[in-house]
Structures are given as C-alpha cells and as structure tokens.
Amino acid sequence: MTTIPFWIDSTPIKRFPTLQKNMRVDVLVIGAGITGITTAYLLKKAGFAVALIERERVASVDTGHTTAHLTYITDVELYKLADSFGNDHAQAAWDAGAAAIDEIERIVSEEKIDCEFMMAPAYLHVRVGGSVQKEIPSLKKEARTAGKLGFDATYLESVPHFNLPGVRFANQAKFHPRKYLRALVGRIPGDGSHVFERSAVTEFDAKKCRAKINRHWISFDRLVMATNNPLVGFSSITSAALFQTKLVLYTSYALGARVPVGTIPEAMFWDTREPYDYLRVDGHRDFEYIIYGGEDHKTGQKRKTKQAYARLEKRLKKILPEARVDHRWSGQVICSPDGLPYIGENAERQFIATGYCGNGITFGTVSAIMARDWAMGRKNPWCDLFAFDRKKIKGAAWNYVKENKDYPYYMLKDRLARAEGESVREIKRGKGMVVGSRLKKIAAFRDRKGELHKFSPVCPHLGCHVRWNPAESTWDCPCHGSRFKSTGEVIAGPAEQGLSPV
Ligand SMILES: Cc1cc2nc3c(=O)[nH]c(=O)nc-3n(C[C@H](O)[C@H](O)[C@H](O)COP(=O)(O)OP(=O)(O)OC[C@H]3O[C@@H](n4cnc5c(N)ncnc54)[C@H](O)[C@@H]3O)c2cc1C
Ligand code: FES
Incomplete structure (x- = not known):
C-alpha cells in the first residue's frame, strides 16, 4: 500500500x-x-x-x-442552484463546466496528448443502505431540472452495478490528469x-x-x-x-484499487450520502482500476484521520468485494458558501x-x-x-455565518486546551504531537532517525493552533485549513510561511 x-x-x-x-x-x-x-x-x-x-x-x-472526474455536475444540485441564482445562472454555471470539458478535449486532440481522455456517463444514485423511497423525489427533480435547462439527464429506476435508483448524466468525461x-x-x-x-x-x-x-x-x-x-x-x-472567511477547506480521502476486468462498467458514480462517496472506473487490458473517495471533513477538524480510510474501504468492499486496495491519499477541496x-x-x-x-x-x-x-x-x-x-x-x-462561526471557537479552544502530551519523550519515531503546558506548547515531530523537529503550534495565518494529522504526517490548521509538512514547511495556504522553529 x-x-x-x-x-x-x-x-x-x-x-x-x-x-x-x-x-x-x-x-x-x-x-x-x-x-x-x-x-x-x-x-x-x-x-x-x-x-x-x-x-x-x-x-x-x-x-x-x-480523482479527476471531468464533470459539470456541481456538488450543489442544479435545482438548488436554480433556486438561489435563477434558471439562467444555474444553466450558465453548468455550461461553464461543459465548456471546460470541451476545451480539454480540444487541447487533447490538437496537441495529440495520450492521457486516456474519454467521454463517459456519470451516475448519481441512492447511497447503499439509504432510504430509497425518501430519496427518489429529489433525484427525479434533479433530472427534470437538468433536462429543462438543456442537459442530457435521465432518471433511472436502476443504476448499473448498484441496482439502485439514480440519474444518468451523459456527456461527462475522464482522463489521467498528470x-x-x-x-x-x-x-x-x-x-x-x-x-x-x-x-x-x-x-x-x-x-x-x-x-x-x-x-x-x-x-x-x-x-x-x-x-x-x-x-x-x-x-x-x-x-x-x-x-x-468566504472559503471553507475540506479534506477528502481516496483509495485506489484493482478489480478483475468486466466487474463494473467504465463510468463515474457518486451517491446521495452527505458528504458523498464517489467512484471512478478506468478500464485496462488486464484489470479495472477503481478510485473510491469520500469522508470529507473540514480540514484539521478530525483527529483520527486514518479511520477515514478504514471506513471508506469497508464501504468499497460492500460494493466491490473483489477490490484490492493498493493506493490511498487525501487532499483539499475549497468550497464557497453558495x-x-x-x-x-x-x-x-x-x-x-x-x-x-x-x-x-x-x-x-x-x-x-x-x-x-x-x-x-x-x-x-x-x-x-x-x-x-x-x-x-x-x-x-x-x-x-454558519461556515465561519467555528473560527473563534477553534482559536480559543485550542489555545486554552491541554496539550496532547507533556513531554517530547512521549513522541515515537515518525510521529508528531503538541506537547507542553497549557500556556507553553510546542508542536514536535520525531523523524525516522529519531531526530526531533520542534515548532510553535501557532499557525502563521491568523494564529490558530495546528494539529498532527497521523494519516498524512502533516500539521493541519483547523481554522482555515493551512497544512504544513512534518518538518514545518507550508504545503497549502492560506498561511504563506511555515511554522516557526522553536
Ligand atoms: C481527493 C480529491 C478528489 C477530487 N476529485 C475531483 C474530481 O473528481 N473532479 C474535479 O473536478 N475536482 C476534484 N477535486 C478538486 C480538484 O482536484 C482541485 O480543486 C484542483 O486540482 C485544484 O487545482 P488548482 O490548480 O487550483 O490548485 P493546486 O493543484 O492546489 O495548485 C496550486 C499550486 O499553487 C502552489 N503554490 C501555493 N502557494 C504558492 C506560492 N507562494 N508560490 C508558488 N507556488 C505556490 C502550490 O504548491 C500548488 O502546487 C478533488 C480534490 C481532491 C483532494
Ligand atoms: S489560522 Fe487560518 S489557516 Fe491557520
């Protein structure tokens, strides 16, 4: 792995x-x-x-x-965008995504790029174990709105492989982003x-x-x-x-796995779970490669990040018992309030x-x-x-207001909270921890050779305290999602500098 x-x-x-x-x-x-x-x-x-x-x-x-689903289907449903922005604007938002897929296809063809680009359908379906009857009306509404605004969407009683109700969206695509x-x-x-x-x-x-x-x-x-x-x-x-304050950072988790050829149609899927699980299938000569993701949470706000992978794998095995997981990773998505x-x-x-x-x-x-x-x-x-x-x-x-109300909460809570450990002696090789007294804390990481790297836990963005992310071996800030390497350098903003060494 x-x-x-x-x-x-x-x-x-x-x-x-x-x-x-x-x-x-x-x-x-x-x-x-x-x-x-x-x-x-x-x-x-x-x-x-x-x-x-x-x-x-x-x-x-x-x-x-x-995971590079090339889709104009937004996280917020089209009928909700239409409610908020009006039909024309909702359509324009999806049109922009469709134009992007077009542009990528044009560039791939003009530059003759071998990147596995292909058009593929995408399916939104009731989550496995979900309440089928309760979810059907909103799926039908989404298909109806999409059709009315000129997109090729069909309500299905049974989505391929899952045998659950859902919506089929034609004209989506996938490629190898790198x-x-x-x-x-x-x-x-x-x-x-x-x-x-x-x-x-x-x-x-x-x-x-x-x-x-x-x-x-x-x-x-x-x-x-x-x-x-x-x-x-x-x-x-x-x-x-x-x-x-308008931006909210989420961490999303993904697994890569192999299944035998012919197990599941080559397409993209996601479900009605909140946050949703997403699945992409890429056909190869001897196997199909599956990428399965989800478990999104606000960056820095979950401590047991490794368990996210375990939960994802359990759900993947329910859908594809033969899946052999060989990759796993996580990254950030940045969302706006609307x-x-x-x-x-x-x-x-x-x-x-x-x-x-x-x-x-x-x-x-x-x-x-x-x-x-x-x-x-x-x-x-x-x-x-x-x-x-x-x-x-x-x-x-x-x-x-809802997305930001927890900002002062984290700032205060983390500053006043007790450290996870009292002394750097508690930190094993390859692990990080915030240690010290309530008023004097340090974020410390012990590398594989046993050498200790010590920093101020204060995030250089606006002063919240970072936390150790055991799944990725990074320091993550729960306020606006800045992330830092185990050795303190910044990986992703809004912080523009690394953690200060102590
Ligand atoms: C698990 C996961 C699944 C996803 N699935 C999908 C999907 O299926 N479909 C989809 O459309 N999107 C998906 N996304 C979202 C999508 O991948 C991202 O939104 C997109 O890649 C962001 O691209 P970007 O170029 O804006 O940012 P990035 O790829 O983050 O690039 C920004 C770059 O700026 C650099 N940088 C930052 N500060 C500085 C500085 N001071 N000086 C120089 N360089 C700097 C960074 O090092 C970084 O390389 C997913 C994301 C994740 C994490
Ligand atoms: S205080 Fe804003 S990201 Fe850390």
Missing part, C-alpha cells in the same frame, strides 16, 4: 529549474496545478510571455491528489516563457508590479493567482482576510481563482479560459456569475 496518489505514482514529470535571476514577463502565474498550468499554456498560445512559478513540483499538490498536464506544462518554456519549480513567491511589490521568488524579482503586467487558496498579493490585508467558484479580478492587475468545491478540474480549466480572456481584454460570459464580490441572493448570508 502506498500513500502516494495513483496519478503521481504512475506518471513522473521531468523537473523544471528553480528561479535564479531577475526577469520580466507579460503575465506571472503563481501555482502549477491544473489552473496555473492551463492558464500559462493558454496565455502562451495567445502570444504572451509567461512565467509559471511553483513552490513544490508541478501538478503535485491538490491536482496531484484529485499525463494531460505533463504534456501541457512541457509546451510552456521557450520564446520568453518559463516554468520554475521549488520557487515560492514570498513578497509582492504593488508599486513596481513585481513579485519576489528565491531572492529574485519577476516584473510583470498582470498576475494570475492560481494557488487554489489565494495569497494576499496586491489586495489589502483586510479585504484578503475578509475574503478568506456552491459556485470565485474567479476574476480582485485587485488591479490581479486575477484569482478559488472555491471550486469538488469540481476543481473543470472549474480550474474555466478559470484558465477566463484568465486568458481577462489578459486579452476580452469579455467573458461567466465574469459576473463567478465574481468574488457577487451580490447574492437567497441563502448566502446565512451559509456564510
């Missing part, structure tokens, strides 16, 4: 250099997941000189941990464009329109923040902090894209299209709908 995601394990990507000198480009793109890579690729195609800057390795953070992005990122360098890895942006200079990376400056005309969770950049601290992403200009010359929920592969591609249009001064149909300051509408204000 490996804890490396199946995509990373199956597809290495060549290394790119770190930034070693000052330079000037038309557009700086920060973050090389699907959003940043696609943005830089489209911008280069449109004639811009781009620099794509990545703190880690390309396509290795959330994009490397995805094979696709490996090809795209390889086409960016040259003619004044660059890709840099192991190069974190650590400072912005709004007056000179430049950003600092590895002690060097990149000057630019425009900036695209493709960091999944936006950095402050050219925004004011206050507006960036306010914006953060279920739609935030994509667009949020400060002069600065474009952000976040809040994709479970549709980051499609919305990441939508963002790239919108960023390219923004850089070219072209109008884009989804600007108002996805604007970060959109004025909505029923429900949002209520959700917003």
